[in-house]
Amino acid sequence: MNPGLLFDAVLVTVLLWVAWAALASRDLFRGIVLFIAFGLVLSMGWVRLGAPDVALAEAAIGAGIAGALLLATWARLPGKTEERPGDDLEGQERDHEQR
Amino acid sequence: MSTWLAALPWMVLAIAIPLLGALAAFVQPRRAQVIGLSFSFLTAGAAVGVVLDFITLGPQQHAVGGWGAPLGIDLVADGLSILMLGMSAVVGVAVSIYARAYFVPYPDKAPRFWPLWLFLWAALNALFQSADVFNLYVTLELMGLSAVALVALTGSGPALWGAMRYLLVSLLGSLAYLVGVALLYHAYGTVDLTLLAERADGGLQLAVPLGAMIAGLLLKTGLFPFHVWLPPAHGSARAPVSALLSGLVVKASFYLVLRLWFTFVPEGEGLPLLLGCLGAAAIFWGSIQALRQKRLKLLVAYSTVAQLGYLFIAFPLAGLEPQMAWSGSIYLALSHAFAKGAMFLAAGAIMTQGGHDEIDELDLVVDRMPLTLAAFALAGISLAGLPPSGGFVGKWLLLESAMAQGKGIWAAIIIVGGLLTATYVFRVLGFAFTRSEHHHERHEVPAAMEWTALLLALGAVLLGFVAPWALPLLDGVLP
């Protein structure tokens, strides 16, 4: 099997899955982390499409600015100071539903 | 005109001058008002230069970078472009003079308004002159972003909410347009409109990108049922900004719909009929909502929804008499820019004077601001399509085109829509002539704010008289 094709198949699968997971995430913080991961994978996608210039721009923006911007924004959202960061929000949701 | 003036590259200057003005106003925030107003006059002068070049020399072309299509980008000024450029110049100058007086009490807003407005103007002038679908995307982005920022300038909660919604809609529309551009390049290997017109061969390869682009542009134009973002954005912005948004910005995306339509001339009856039906729905829905509003600016904003509907009535009528229907639609767009600009400026003056814009509390405003009320009434005449206004010419052309083809239903829609328009305009005028039970504090309104609105409204009426000279400019543009 063509190794390039194998790599691309894995890449596309991961890319689509990360995109979906980031969009569908109910936990905003998890969505942000997934978005950062999405930028990484997308950059490799640009490489495989033969667009190293775009990959470079995606690397610089995705790794450098976008992640920091989203995290800083998340930290400023109201109602965040009461919660410990990274508390198991899924667990909380479960509790909430049980109540 | 001396020769060196005539030799200046007006097409380029009409884009470069507002950009330079935006930069100057941004780095000199304390002098933003003076800089902004001066560059507004210069920009309008450059636009007049393009118009004069067109009248004396015919359609103009400028190959940026000297490469020419398909490698480079071409600028083109034809009859449709210069009508739009002229419209932006007149409305732009009036709004600029108005804004200089309007922003005196808001020293923190003025340094923000001028750079954004000049960026917006540059984007409009660039959009009207571009012959390259990708470059048009870039101009759409610049226009959308500065328009959103202008709405957010108000700073209040509802305005920020409206701006956010506007931003998302604007981005979605741009994205759909961009998908279309990518597909066109994929299929035909160029993004130049002239070359695309030669190479486009119909079929799915053309239909899908064209559909995506037009759908995106309709979203940005605010055609029913894509209008939901429009009243909050236009209604909560500062008065000069509302005038620019309703007068010019929605016309730019409509212009682009027309440009694409004239370039590719889609076949079939279905899409034109759909657009016409959406237009008719917009006329009724917008007018009824306008009648129900309590706040003056929201009434005017819903009136924009309704009047935009008229522009799309031309699509189902263009089958047999394309010249007449398209001329009517374009002329309506022009006169709506003047009239709606004047109406928002008048509403802003009334709001400045009374500190509110509740319609049933207008409280004999006619005694205190006769000029402003005259502006509102004259603008209303043009909107309702009463002779001899520009709105009358536009609606008459549409009506005649409908009657000539025996499509009486469209004629009926046009007439009923006009009656509804007259109703909500007279509702405002009625309250302006009656005393209110409550007492309101009164503020001084600068004279410049009153007479700019009046002159713009007079312009909307006078457009009716210049139609015999303006309409032939469209020869060669219409399909």
Added chain:
Amino acid sequence: MNLLLLGIAAFLLLNLAAGLWRVMRGPTAADRMLAAQLFGTTAVAVLLLLAEGMAQPALRDVALVFGLLAAVAAVAFVQRVWSRGGGHDGH
């Protein structure tokens, strides 16, 4: 040569996918963030392999930028998110 490099790159990519499980599962924000940082390292390795495998030396620049800037998100997390929400000492 080519086959081997791209094969290894695909394997690393699968590793990255496995790391996504940690992002999804958590349980703390730091777990998610650390997993994302690990992706950055993996991405550098993948890009260097691709640079050889695809004979595109320019991809090393991309890897370089990733390596340099991976720290930014981590610092933003530590300074703005973790230290503020009472991650260490609570309230």
Added chain:
Amino acid sequence: MSSASRPPGEPGLLLRAVLALLLLAAAAGVALALVAGQVAPGLSGAVAAALPDSGASNPVTAVLLNFRGYDTLLEMAVLTAAVVGVWSLGPAPRIRETEPSPVLLGMNSVLIPLAPLICAYLLWAGSSRPGGAFQAGAVLAAAGVLFIISGRRPAVHLPAAPMSWGIVAGLGVFLAVALAVMPGGRELLEYPRGLAGALILLVETAATVSIALILAGLFIGGRPEDEP
């Protein structure tokens, strides 16, 4: 999940279904348009043919700064307008940064000086290989962000004037060059032969500074405090 328990502002099931169907239809349309008919040869041939006259040997740079430089000029206007818009929202929020740990300071003293170096490298590389003003500016901006969030900064208290001049430099220089080449019967942005390479580098250098300041300015999220 029943509709009663969904958070306010979230679309209902029907709306979601309609949106999903519309998106599926759009995706199917795009896929059909991609599959149907021929693929036209793009412009890469024309770009390659004109490359020797463009002043850059990297085709991407030649397209961005020469053949379609006008697009890039307007994109610089978009970026500048974005900052103007953010500044119009209000002064930058005051955020008391946490005292940085010694580890962070040690790391910064290595990373932050490296960034301008890489920035200069990417800018220079852009004329012949992947790189260029946007990438270089973004790297520099990232270093600025690192500096800001490390708590050892008065970045928000940076005087407005140098910042705003730096922000407009990119578009200003680009516009000045585009107009300055016109006398003598040339078109907008038509670089004189022989000068193209130097002018492109000049435009890119100014653009790098601006892009870095613009991106960092967007991160700061408001105007400097001494700005009226």
